[in-house]
């Protein structure tokens with residue numbers, strides 16, 4: 001494979017996108033790396049701290065066709081992370097999810113079909129398959145999303161794959177399980193619980209706490225995306241799993257233990273509407289490309305807790321902003 005000379009990363013100021021941007025700067029030396037990010041409530045320039053002149057940062061919207069067309073000139077790779085990503089928010093503000101996740105992806109695809117030779121990775125989620133009580137989904141299984149978030153991601157996956165069939169795009173899709181690690185917005189389970197505990201608060205466990213998720217450390221996910229960028233096939237979908245399935249109470253207990261706190265800090269609250277019971281995917285296909293996660297849940301969680309403890313200056317302003325009014329509204333409903 002020829003080295004990439006110019007890579008565009010959408011959503012690169014978000015959680016996973018910023019870790020991927022750091023990896024791209026290291027693992028594609030000589031490439032011009034551009035980040036396109038709207039800096040919504042979830043985007044944070046501080047996530048790219050220290051990268052300075054190693055990247056070009058463009059604040060903008062993936063739905064802005066003129067801007068996207070300009071940025072696609074001379075590009076040879078796009079890694080598309082930008083999205084609205086929080087299931088709870090999609091229950092109240094679904095239009096934002098359709099706009100960015102479906103129409104924004106469509107805007108990128110339209111630009112891509114006018115850029116011959118472009119390599120495109122569309123980053124998606126295991127949530128598109130829906131919930132299953134036993135066994136694991138494979139890439140060819142039908143999609144059965146439960147929330148406006150996962151339905152918008154499923155729509156964007158299908159749209160992206162249709163551009164391979166219709167326009168011959170060199171595009172692959174990745175579908176990963178739950179990520180955790182430094183720089184994750186504190187609306188998501190692990191950073192919400194760690195930061196609540198740091199603030200002396202309780203942690204809100206939805207329903208019975210028995211819903212199950214598979215967890216992967218963010219740097220492992222990024223290595224898988226980079227591998228798919230280099231070696232993935234056009235029109236192929238790759239599941240990316242952490243191989244560390246746990247119920248939410250087990251995750252909560254692990255956080256409490258890592259922070260030296262007791263179970264009295266758990267508060268059971270009303271369940272999320274449409275709460276998927278369990279996600280599970282088979283990752284044999286990406287493993288056949290050479291991928292294997294490196295971080296165990298215990299070591300990844302220890303790194304994550306240590307990061308949030310050392311970086312209150314990162315998360316305190318985030319929790320004080322839009323987050324406050326969002327969560328006040330959520331808790332009133334319970």
Ligand code: NAD
Pocket residue numbers: 010011012013014015016017036037038039040041042043044060061062063080081082083084085086100104123124125126153175176177178179180185
């Ligand atoms: P995030 O919410 O932390 O970051 C999303 C980023 O996209 C933010 O920087 C935001 O400013 C930017 N953005 C949003 N709308 C935009 C727009 N219209 N134009 C330009 N930028 C915009 O998200 P994340 O958790 O890092 O997820 C990144 C991607 O990975 C998403 O596509 C998500 O569906 C997928 N994914 C996430 C997980 C997970 O566990 N977090 C797992 C599997 C897949």
Ligand code: DAU
Pocket residue numbers: 085086087088124125126127176177178179187188189190192204205206207211212213248272279
């Ligand atoms: O599976 C991949 C998906 O993982 C990604 O596509 C999504 O972008 C990402 O947000 C994540 O979705 P989840 O809904 O699984 O993540 P969340 O952190 O919101 O919740 C994880 C589990 O914890 C879920 O079962 C709901 C539960 N939960 C969550 C929160 C925020 C609680 O019990 N209490 C909470 O306060």
